[in-house]
Amino acid sequence: MDRHLSAAQLARLVRGGGAExxxxxxxxxxxxxxAKGAGDRPEARPYYRALAEAVRGLVLDGRLAVGVRLPxxxxxxxxxxxxxxxxxxxYDRLREQGYLESRQGSGSRAAxxxxxxxxxxxxxxASDDDGLLPLHAAAPPATALLGEAIxxxxxxxxxxxxxxxxxxxxxxxxxxxxxxxxxxxGLPTRPEQILxxxxxxxxxxxxxxxxxxxxxxxxxxxxxxxxxxxxxxxRGARLVPVGVQEDGWHLDLVSCAMRQSAARLAYVIPDFQxxxxxxxxxxxxxxxxxxxxRYGVTLIAxxxxxxxVLDETARAAPLAAFDTDGRVISVGSASKLWWGGLRVGxxxxxxxxxxxxxxxxxxxxxxxxxxxxxxxxxxFERVEEARAERRRALGASCAALAAxxxxxxxxWAFTPPRGxxxxxxxxxxxxxxxxxxxxxxxxVRLAPGPWFGxxxxxxxxxxxxxxxxxxxMEEAVRRIARDPAGYRPREPLTPTL
Numbered sequence: 001m002d003r004h005l006s007a008a009q010l011a012r013l014v015r016g017g018g019a020e021x022x023x024x025x026x027x028x029x030x031x032x033x034x035a036k037g038a039g040d041r042p043e044a045r046p047y048y049r050a051l052a053e054a055v056r057g058l059v060l061d062g063r064l065a066v067g068v069r070l071p072x073x074x075x076x077x078x079x080x081x082x083x084x085x086x087x088x089x090x091y092d093r094l095r096e097q098g099y100l101e102s103r104q105g106s107g108s109r110a111a112x113x114x115x116x117x118x119x120x121x122x123x124x125x126a127s128d129d130d131g132l133l134p135l136h137a138a139a140p141p142a143t144a145l146l147g148e149a150i151x152x153x154x155x156x157x158x159x160x161x162x163x164x165x166x167x168x169x170x171x172x173x174x175x176x177x178x179x180x181x182x183x184x185x186g187l188p189t190r191p192e193q194i195l196x197x198x199x200x201x202x203x204x205x206x207x208x209x210x211x212x213x214x215x216x217x218x219x220x221x222x223x224x225x226x227x228x229x230x231x232x233x234x235r236g237a238r239l240v241p242v243g244v245q246e247d248g249w250h251l252d253l254v255s256c257a258m259r260q261s262a263a264r265l266a267y268v269i270p271d272f273q274x275x276x277x278x279x280x281x282x283x284x285x286x287x288x289x290x291x292x293x294r295y296g297v298t299l300i301a302x303x304x305x306x307x308x309v310l311d312e313t314a315r316a317a318p319l320a321a322f323d324t325d326g327r328v329i330s331v332g333s334a335s336k337l338w339w340g341g342l343r344v345g346x347x348x349x350x351x352x353x354x355x356x357x358x359x360x361x362x363x364x365x366x367x368x369x370x371x372x373x374x375x376x377x378x379x380f381e382r383v384e385e386a387r388a389e390r391r392r393a394l395g396a397s398c399a400a401l402a403a404x405x406x407x408x409x410x411x412w413a414f415t416p417p418r419g420x421x422x423x424x425x426x427x428x429x430x431x432x433x434x435x436x437x438x439x440x441x442x443x444v445r446l447a448p449g450p451w452f453g454x455x456x457x458x459x460x461x462x463x464x465x466x467x468x469x470x471x472x473m474e475e476a477v478r479r480i481a482r483d484p485a486g487y488r489p490r491e492p493l494t495p496t497l
Contacts, residue, residue, distance in 0.1 A: 002069060002260055003065070003067065003068045003069065003240070003256075003257060003260040003261055004068060004069035004070070004071070004107075004256075004260060005064070005068055005069070005070060005071060005253075005256075006071060006075075006256075007071035007072075007075035007076045007078065007079035008079050009252065009253060009256070010055075010064075010070060010071055010076060010079070011076065011079035011080050012250075013058055013063060013064065013245070014051065014054045014055065014058070014080070015080075016246075047082060047086050047090075048086045048087070048089035048090040048093065049090070049093065051080070051082075051086065051087065051090035052089075052090040052091075052093040052094050052097075052099075055070075055090070055094055055099065055100075055110075056094060056097065056099050057460075058110075058243070059099050059110050059111075059112065059457060060430050060457055060458070060459055060460060061243070061457065061458060061460055061461070062222040062223055062241065062243050062449075062453045062454075062457040062458045063222070063243030063244075063245055064110050064243060065110065065222060065240070065241040065242065065243060065454070065455070066109075066110050066111055066112055066241075066454075066455040066457070067109055067110065067111075068109060068110050069106075069107045069108065069109050070091075070100070070107070070108050070109065070110065072107070073087040073088050073091060074087075091108060095108075097113065098111060098112065098113030099111055099112065099113070112455060112456055112457065132440065132443050132444060132445040133443060133444045133445065133468075133472055133475065133476045133479070134445055134468065135444055135445060135446055135447075135464055135465060135468065135473070135476050136445040136446055136447040137447075137465065137467075138274070138275075138336075138420075138421040138422045138463070138465035138467050139335070139340050139465075139467055140308075140336060140339075140340075140390065140393075140394065140421060140467045141339070141467075142338070142339035142341065143337070143338045143339060143379070143386050143389060143390075144389060145338070145379060145382055145385060145386055145389070146338065146339055146375070146379070148378075149375045149376075149378040149379045149382075150375055152378045153371060153374035153375040153377075153378050154371075156374055157370070157371055157374060160370050160374070165367075165370055166366055166367040167196075167367050167368070167370070167373075168358045168361070168362055168366060168367050169192075169194070169195050169196065169354060169355075169358045170194060170195060170196025170346070170368065170373060171196065171368075171370060171373040171374065171377065172191065173374070173377040174196055174344075174373045174374070174376055174377040174380075175191040175192075175194040175196060176191045177376075177377050177380035177381070178191075178194045178196075178332065178346050178348070178380070179191045179193065179194055180380075181380060181383060182318065182330075182348060185306075185317070185318055186317050186318065186321055187317070187318045187320055187321045187348075189348060190351070192351040192354065193348055193349060193350065193351055193354060194346055194347070194348055194354065195346060195347040195349070195354045195357050195358055195361075196344065196345075196346050196368055196373060197344075197345045197346060197347060197361070197368070198343050198344070198345065198365060198368055199333060199335060199340075199343045199344065199345040200302065200304045200331050200332065200333035200335065200345040201227050201231075201345070202345060202361075202365070203331045203332075203333075203345045203346065203347045204225075204227065204228050204231050204267070204300065204302065204331060205231045205234075206347070206357050206360060206361055207300050207329060207331070207347065207357070208228075208231040208232050208234070208235050208237070208265075209235060209360060210356065210357060210360055211264070211265045211298055211300075212232060212235045212237040212265050213235065213236070213237070214235065214236035214237070215236060215237070215238055216235075216237050216238065216263075216264065216265065217237070217238045217239075217240045217261045217262060217263040217264070218232045218237040218238065218239055218240060218263060218265045218266070218267065219240045219241075219242060219254075219257055219258060219261060219263040219265070219266035219267070219297070220232065220239055220240065220241055220242070220266070220267050220454065221241070221242060221243075221244050221249075221267075221268060221269065221273065222241035222242060222243050222244065222452075222453050222454055222457070222458070223244065223275055223276065223424070223449065223452030223453055223458055223461070223463075224241075224244075224267065224269065224273075224274070224452060224453075225267075225269060225274050225302060225452075226451050226452055228267050228302070229454060232267070237265075239454045240257055240261040240263050241453070241454040241455070242254050242257045244273060244276055244278060248276075248278040248280065248284075249278070249280060249284055249288075251284055251287045251288060251291065254288065254291060255287075255291040255294075255295075258291055258292065258294075258295040258297050259295055262295075263295075263297055264296060264297055264298060265297065265298050265300070266292065266297050266298070266299050266300065267300045267302065268288070268299060268300070268301055268302070268319070269301075269302045269304075269305075270284075270285060270288070270301060270303075270316070270319050271302075271303050271305055271306035271316065271419070271420075272305040272306070272308060272309075272417060272418070272419040272420030272421075273420075274302075274304070274305060274420065274422070275422055275424045275452050275461075275463035276417075276424040277415075277416075277417025277418075277419070277420045277422065277423070277424060278417070279314050279316060279417075279418060279419060280316060280319075281316060282316055282317055282322075285316065285317065285319050285321075285322050286322045288319070288322075289319065289322040289323055289327070289328060290322075292327055292328075293324075293325065293327060297327070298327050298328075298329065299319065299323075299327060299328045299329065300329050300331060301318070301319040301320065301328055301329065301330050301331065302331045303318065303319075303330055303331060303332050303333075304331065304332065304333040304335065304336055304345075305336055305419065305420045305421065306318070306332070307336070307337045307383070307386075307387055307390075308336050308337065308387075308390050308391075308394065308419050308420055308421060309387065309391060309418070309419040310391055310394060310395045310398060310417070310418055310419050310420075311418040311419065312391075313418075314418035314419050318330060320348065326349070326350045326353075329347060329348070329349045329353065330347070330348040330349075331345065331346070331347055331348075332345060332346045332347075332348070333345040333346075334376045334379070336390075336421065337379075337383070337386050337387065337390060338376065338379050338386060342372050342375060342376055343368075343369075343372060344368065344372055344373060344376045394421060394466060394467065396470060397466040397467065397468065397469065397470050397473060398416055398417075398423070398466040399416075400466075400470035400473055400474060401423060401464060401466045401470075401473045401474075401477070402414070402416050402423070404473065404474045404477045404478070405423075405425070405464075405477055408477050408478055408480075408481035409477065409480070409481050411427075411428040412425050412426065412427055412428065413425070413426040414426065414464075421465050421466060421467045422463050422464060422465040422466065422467075423463070423464045423465075423466065424461060424463055425461060425462045425463075425464050426460055426461055427460050427461065427462065429460065430459035430460050431459065431460075432448035432449040432450065432458065432459045432460065432461055432462050433448045433450060433459065435448065435462060435480070436448040436462070438480075439476075439479070439480050442479040442480065442482065443479060444476045444479050444480055446462055446464075446480075447462070447463050448461075448462055449461030449462060449463070
């Protein structure tokens with residue numbers, strides 16, 4: 001199905017309008033709530049160049065997905081309050097630069113000059129002993145509670161050695177602990193609704209395998225968790241990116257993408273979104289689930305960061321709490337709260353879906369390791385202690401990273417999140433891959449923005465995790481900033497306006 005933006009929606013994005021305005025505009029089809037943006041400044045004349053630059057920025061930032069049809073020139077001119085000649089000139093400039101493709105009878109669509117040229121070496125495949133400071137992975141160290149949990153699990157382990165050792169849906173005590181925790185978070189859950197997996201990544205892969213087929217449209221956020229993109233691509237699915245804006249989700253854009261793409265599956269991260277750190281409010285969650293119900297979409301809600309709350313006022317109910325017909329499937333993980341080396345995750349779904357997924361999983365992995373599941377079951381007994389520990393440590397690291405960035409690289413912009421484990425940093429140009437390459441030469445490994453996007457966009461962004469100790473992050477930033485000119489490409493990565 002054809003994906004497109006209305007003139008009111010594009011006008012709002014160009015002007016930098018907020019999500020509150022998006023809700024108002026969705027109701028009456030207008031551009032309510034739009035704020036004055038770059039294109040409205042007197043110094044931004046001629047206006048057609050400012051408009052072209054604003055649209056180009058939306059594409060490069062991933063907020064305007066490649067392939068989305070833009071509104072007709074006349075309609076956009078009316079929404080912006082400018083002449084049609086201005087919009088025509090802006091569209092012509094975007095075509096010249098490769099950011100707009102037009103075909104007779106099918107309109108003009110957002111494009112990239114050369115998406116393949118905007119990437120860099122995959123940071124996820126890096127060795128952990130290459131001597132580089134690891135600012136590419138948002139992986140907290142093991143909790144201080146891990147040792148005691150291992151000892152406790154060791155005392156119980158012998159009882160399980162009397163059986164076969166295969167628990168296809170997960171160890172009973174762990175399923176009970178996970179279900180109990182969902183209940184504490186306001187979502188009553190039975191143990192038979194839980195499937196234990198080898199980490200959240202396996203959970204996402206299983207769900208993509210079960211619900212997405214070759215050529216099926218799958219809606220994803222942009223930016224998003226890179227391995228979810230990989231899992232969808234392995235299934236041959238057609239990715240439908242929807243930009244997460246600077247102020248979070250614009251639910252009218254998400255709803256339009258669902259309707260226009262005819263997607264039946266969507267992957268979302270409503271809790272301290274990876275990598276932006278945004279937290280979806282309860283009203284937004286209710287609207288998202290309602291849109292999914294209206295258009296027949298199953299929602300995969302990745303809650304891997306949900307327990308990592310830095311500001312205790314940042315609270316939201318699980319997305320599935322707004323579900324009435326079983327279309328929200330939740331994914332959780334032990335990696336962020338306790339330790340990634342445990343490789344324990346889970347899926348919360350209907351009991352029938354859990355049984356179906358357990359059969360699917362058995363084709364490649366009949367069951368998870370018993371000991372690690374016992375360890376996590378023990379850790380659940382002290383979940384509030386672990387949350388407090390993470391809040392103290394990551395809160396201090398976040399403050400340290402923010403301070404050194406403001407001191408050393410004041411041109412980089414970010415908003416400290418209220419939870420999660422990383423800053424989504426906006427650079428002062430589309431140079432993320434170049435920054436990453438220069439940083440590697442100075443002993444720092446980074447994850448540039450394009451690795452969190454679908455189509456080579458997001459070159460203005462870096463994800464900087466604050467999961468390392470403050471001293472490591474301060475040293476890493478100072479190495480990056482040592483020669484500010486060093487991260488500038490000798491040739492522009494993309495044509496400049």
